[in-house]
Structure formats: structure tokens, C-alpha cells
Amino acid sequence: MEEPLVRVSDSGRVRTLALNRPQALNSFTGAMHGELRAALDAAAGNPDVRCVVVTGTGRGFCAGQDLSDPAVAPNREAAGTTTDVGSAIERFYKPLALRIRSMPVPVVAAVNGVAAGAGASLVMTCDLAVAAPGASFIQAFSKIGLVPDAGGTWFLVKRLGLARALGCAMLGDKLSAKDAKEQGMIWDVAAEGEDCVEAAMKLAQRLAAMPTRALVETRRLLRAAASSELDAQLDAERDAQSAMGRTHDYIEGVTAFLQKRPPQFKGE
Ligand code: T3D
Numbered sequence: 001m002e003e004p005l006v007r008v009s010d011s012g013r014v015r016t017l018a019l020n021r022p023q024a025l026n027s028f029t030g031a032m033h034g035e036l037r038a039a040l041d042a043a044a045g046n047p048d049v050r051c052v053v054v055t056g057t058g059r060g061f062c063a064g065q066d067l068s069d070p071a072v073a074p075n076r077e078a079a080g081t082t083t084d085v086g087s088a089i090e091r092f093y094k095p096l097a098l099r100i101r102s103m104p105v106p107v108v109a110a111v112n113g114v115a116a117g118a119g120a121s122l123v124m125t126c127d128l129a130v131a132a133p134g135a136s137f138i139q140a141f142s143k144i145g146l147v148p149d150a151g152g153t154w155f156l157v158k159r160l161g162l163a164r165a166l167g168c169a170m171l172g173d174k175l176s177a178k179d180a181k182e183q184g185m186i187w188d189v190a191a192e193g194e195d196c197v198e199a200a201m202k203l204a205q206r207l208a209a210m211p212t213r214a215l216v217e218t219r220r221l222l223r224a225a226a227s228s229e230l231d232a233q234l235d236a237e238r239d240a241q242s243a244m245g246r247t248h249d250y251i252e253g254v255t256a257f258l259q260k261r262p263p264q265f266k267g268e
Contacts, residue, residue, distance in 0.1 A: 006035040007057065008042075013050040013208040014045045014201060022058025025114060027066040033092040040099050050208035050267055052103060054126060055110035063116020064140060082214050084148065093118055093150040100125045100219075101223075105267070106207045106215050110200030111177070111186065116140040124155035127219055129186035130185065131177035131201060132196035137185060141173040158226055159184045211249035212267035 001057040017039045019026035026032075043049045056062055065072060072088055100107055100122075109123045111131035116138040123129045123137070139156070141148050148156060148169050156165035160183050168175060177189045182249065190199035206216065217240045225233055244250055248268040256263035 004035060004037050005029070005032040009041050010049075011201065012205060013048060013054060014204040015046075015049045015051075015203070016053040016055065016197070017043070019054075019056045019062055021066075022056070022060070024066055024068075025060030025063035025116075026056040026119070027056070027063040028092070028118060029066045029069050030071060030092065033096065037096065037099060040103065044099075044101060044104055047267075049105060049207075050212050051204040052107045053106050053110050053197070053204050054100075054107060054122070055197050055200070056112050058113070058121075060113040061109075061111045061115040061135065062117045062119030062122055063114065067144070089149050093121075097121070097125050097151040104216055105212050106204075106209070106219075108200050108204045109186075110197045111135045112196050115137065118150040118152070121150035121152040121155060124159060124185065125151055127206075128188075128203060130188045130190055130196055130200040131180065131186050132190055133177055133192050134191075135177045135180075135196070137168075137175040137177075137180050139169045139172050142170055161162075209265065211247070211263075211265045213247055214244050214249060217244060 003020060004092075005020050007016075007020045009016045009018075017036065019032065019036070021027065021032060037178070040052070044051050055217070068086055072083060072085055074083060106128070107126045109126035109129035111129055112135065113132065114122045114136050118141040120137045120139060139148055139152065141152070147153065153165075153169070155168060160168065164183055167173075175183070180186045181189050188199070189246070190196040221233070221236055223241055224236060228236065249263075249265045252265060253263050
């Protein structure tokens with residue numbers, strides 16, 4: 001049987017999606033995009049899945065677009081056809097970023113190795129990222145005459161600030177996991193000797209037991225905050241709180257607190 005390009009596995013309420021083209025550092029082909037999209041849709045539609053982990057097999061996390069994919073080959077013009085690299089963004093990378101951003105549960109990246117180009121953007125699209133101590137992040141775009149994509153320009157400025165975003169994107173230097181954490185690109189680095197997927201899994205299991213609907217609303221509000229005025233944000237918080245105040249999880253959270261027992265959240 002042919003190996004899947006995205007390996008899907010479940011551990012309790014956490015679903016792990018592992019990009020699986022290790023021979024090319026899990027760089028994206030159209031087929032891998034298709035499998036990842038289907039796996040994300042399936043996770044989003046399954047109420048038993050309360051958190052998703054995205055990782056890579058082999059020594060890399062994801063090296064961005066597969067540059068040997070004929071669909072993006074820059075020399076097609078010579079063969080009488082033209083290549084619009086933007087069409088790959090429209091068809092694959094934009095829907096991927098929007099799909100992850102709208103997942104109904106938290107998404108954690110377990111960055112097991114190098115994340116380059118759109119692979120680094122993928123990390124930043126996830127809610128939280130835990131990297132292996134040896135992982136690295138490379139804005140590889142400038143090395144091949146492209147601009148950061150798949151949300152890269154947006155995430156870099158918001159997470160790192162303009163000065164660091166410009167340095168990373170223009171120079172394309174390797175950022176270590178430790179520096180990525182210190183600069184706000186990722187949430188954490190696994191301890192030396194600890195498997196980063198296991199570290200991410202611990203975090204994911206913890207998130208999966210939390211009131212995930214409120215976590216997803218929190219994601220939405222925090223992302224909107226960057227472009228909102230305070231009065232509009234106060235209104236948005238009020239409206240979200242009205243909705244959260246009617247959830248099972250709010251009633252359960254308060255009841256459990258008063259009864260001095262651990263809450264049993266359902267994400268409802
Ligand atoms: O183009 C569009 O459609 C628009 C969308 C663009 C989005 C993008 O992501 S653009 C950026 C594309 N990515 C890159 O430019 C990164 C290219 N890769 C590298 O610079 C290096 O591989 C790394 C710095 C990531 C890792 O270096 P290293 O020395 O650890 O590994 P390596 O030896 O370079 O790579 C290992 C193998 O993976 C190698 O194959 P081989 O020689 O063993 O058969 C290499 O060719 C392959 N590989 C790595 N990255 C890619 C790739 N093959 C195809 N595409 C890749 N992106």
C-alpha cells in the first residue's frame with residue numbers, strides 16, 4: 001500500500017497530522033496539500049477531536065513549497081507556457097492558512113526540525129508551537145527571489161515586530177529554536193533530550209481537556225485585537241462573553257469550582 005502524504009493518528013482527544021514526505025523535508029506538493037486539507041476538514045468535523053497537532057516525519061518539519069514540482073517550475077515559459085506562482089498561493093496556501101485559522105479546536109505545531117519558507121508560515125498559523133531544540137526557522141523566500149507567503153509577512157510583523165521581521169525576511173538566515181522562542185515566533189522549546197512531539201502532545205492533551213470553544217473564541221478576539229480600536233474590542237469581548245456565558249463549559253466550570261472538583265469540559 002502507498003504511504004500517505006499525511007499520516008493521521010489519534011491519542012485520546014488529540015489528532016496528530018504528520019506531513020510525510022521525509023525524503024524532501026516534507027515540502028509541499030499539490031497532492032500533499034490535498035491530503036492535509038482533507039485531514040484538517042475531517043478533524044474539524046469530528047466532535048471527538050478536541051485538539052490537533054501538526055508535525056513532520058523524518059528530520060524536517062516542512063521545507064515549504066517543493067521546488068522540483070513542475071507546476072511551479074520557473075522555466076515553463078521557455079517551454080511555451082507561463083507559470084503564475086501566485087496561482088499556487090491562491091489554490092493551496094491561502095486556503096490552508098484560512099482553514100487552520102478557522103479550526104474549531106486549538107492547533108499545536110510540533111516543530112521536529114527545519115521549517116523553511118511556507119513551512120515556517122505554517123508554524124506561525126498554528127495557535128501554539130513547540131520546537132525541538134535543534135529545529136530552525138528560515139525565511140527561505142528571499143534566497144529564490146520570492147516574498148514571504150502563506151501569511152508569512154502578516155505573522156512575522158505581528159509576532160516579531162517590524163525590525164526583526166525585516167531582518168529575517170530579507171536575510172533569510174536560520175533562526176534557532178531558542179531565538180525563535182525568545183523573539184516570540186513560537187511558544188516553547190522542548191527540553192534537551194525530550195521528544196518535541198511528546199512535549200507538544202502534553203500541551204495538546206491539556207488543551208483538549210479545556211473549554212475549547214472558549215479557547216477558539218479567545219484566538220479570534222486576540223487576532224482581531226491587533227486591528228481594532230479599544231471600544232470596538234470591548235464590544236467584541238462583551239458579545240463573545242454573552243455567548244460563552246450560555247455554554248455548557250461555563251456552567252460546568254463555575255459548578256466544579258464551587259463544588260471543589262475538577263471540571264469536565266466538552267467544548268460546548
Ligand atoms: O513556488 C510556489 O509555488 C510559491 C510558494 C512558495 C512557498 C515557499 O515555501 S517558497 C520557499 C521554498 N523552500 C525553500 O526554498 C527551501 C529549500 N530548502 C532548503 O533551503 C534546504 O533544504 C533547508 C535549509 C530547508 C534544509 O537544508 P539541509 O541541508 O538540512 O537539507 P538538504 O540537503 O538541502 O535537503 C534534504 C533533501 O530535501 C534534498 O534532497 P536530496 O538531495 O537528498 O535528494 C533536498 O533537495 C530536498 N529538499 C529540501 N527542501 C526542498 C527539497 N526538495 C524540494 N523542494 C524543497 N523546498
